[in-house]
Amino acid sequence: MTDKDNIMLEEFFKQAAQQQIEDNGFTERVMMNLPDRKIELIRKMSCVWTLVCIAAGIALFFFLGGWQVLEGLVFGGLRMMLGWLEVMLVTAPTTEIPINPWVILLMVAFVLIYLPYQTYRKLSATL
């Protein structure tokens, strides 16, 4: 890189360096697109309000014994389900359930004919 090259580069960029870009409404467009302070404030307030509500909810949950309620619901539901399963297992072998052969036939037809047909139709439509 010689001094001559440097001078040549400076000359080459001289015009670009002096170029001033006219505003042509640019500033107005920027000013129109600036975020509104009121909207900004409302957005911030709504964020703060959401956080306050979450904090209040968590505090109330612990203060009013929310864990016990949750525990009761989970374990109560589990106990009920186990009880129902136990009754079914004990009574099922001795219970007579009337079976309609037409219903069985319809179910078999649904599984063996209708389902494969629908699957084939959907696959051929996508491929």
Add this chain to the structure above:
Amino acid sequence: MAELSDISLVTQVAVFRNKKAFDQLVRKYQSPVRRFFLNQTLGDEQLSDDLAQETFIKAYVNITKFRGISSFSTWLMRIAYNVFYDEVRSRKQTEDIDESPAVRHTSASGDSNLKMDIYAALALLKSEERTCITMQLIDGYPIEQISKITGIAENTVKSHLKRGKDKMANYLKQNGYDR
């Protein structure tokens, strides 16, 4: 309204959200910011204006973060630099600004042949080389300030300038500018 210094305008915007003060700042700096983007995008006016607008909006939103350690123009150019490189990164998957042909981007609004040559020459450079070259030779920033704006170490800026100038000089010689 009398011409106020940058610091007092920034203070008015930061403390009172004075839009008139910000309007003055935009008017004052729109030309260097838009010119910076024009050079980086190789003359794509639409993209340059969009990026310049984004720069000013970011400056307005984050004006309270301006500490006054550097000048307002340096701070603004740093935002512009970051906006441009965010755009480059987001476009990398689809279209590379670096490799876009200069002629395609050149505006139809009466650009001279020299201007087309400048963009064609700048298109030969790598993105960082182009940034350093245009900041020094067009915007007139010293190496120290280029380093502050770009966050690139001064020695690396010097290397980019050296490599970029070599490429440009070769291009100019091949196109008869040395005669």
